[in-house]
Amino acid sequence: MALYTPEYQPTGDEVAVIKTSKGDIRVQLAGKDAPIHVGNFVELAQKGFYDNLKFHRYVPNFVIQGGCPNTRDLTPEEVVRNAGNPFAGLGTGGPGYTIKQEYTTNPNNRHEDGALAMARSQQPDSAGSQFYLCLGTQHFLDPNYTVFGQTIEGMDVISQLRVGDVIEGIEIENAAC
Template sequence: MAQYTPEYLPTGDEIAVIKTSKGDIRVQLAGKDAPIHVGNFVELARKGFYDGLKFHRHVPGFVIQGGCPNTRDLTSDEVVKKAGNPFAGLGTGGPGYSIKEEYSTNPNNKHLDGALAMARSQDPNSAGSQFYLCLGPQHTLDSGYTVFGQTVEGKDVIGQLRVGDVIETIEIENAVD
């Protein structure tokens, strides 16, 4: 899969407002620490890539994961029914490209409670659009997955999210044009 370098250059001031069916989550994006991941996330959010996608993976006390485009045309109930079925294709979709890992260069790559990070396959450079939010600290992930934001408001919302809940839209505040 082609490796993509985003055109958007983060300033470090960007805040993602993830609007979900359970409420809003505000995440301070780490543009200085993970510029490729933040640039990619900002571009996808601005294009409306995430609008209407559903969360497809929930592991209590671990993570809630979304951003798979294979959930776009499914109802929330269909996502719930297909979750966990390895043949359903949930968790396998992306934007058609991948981005370079930054966990090895990010000086603050810490999976704290509410951290926003990119999911990937076994290839370290395979992240694309799928992200997860940590349900508590997950430091075993620090050396293998790129953290690119930290929740500043809405941890209560993150705790309520389940498989099938909708990402209504993601707005980016303080982004430069």
């Protein structure tokens, strides 16, 4: 799969408002530290890619993960029922391309509580659309996954999210376009 380079050039001022069925989460995006990841996330959000996707993975005290398009046509109950089933395809979808990793170039790549980072497969340059929010500090992930934002409001919402909860949409504040 070819690596995609986003057209959107982050300014460092972008804030993602992740609207969920449990409430809103505001994340300061790290456009200067992870410009490819932020540019990709902004483009996907502005296209409505994340609208009505469901969170498909929850590990207590670790992460809540979403952004898999294979959850779009499923009800929240179907996502819950299929979570963990390797044949259901949850957690395997993406936007049809991948992006280059930035964990080796991001000077602030730290998985703090509420960090927003991109999920990937075993290949370093395999991230696309799936993201996770850290439920507590997870520094052992720092050398292998790109952090591209930090929650500034809504930690209480993050703590309530579970498999099947809906990403109603993601709005980007202060976007340059």
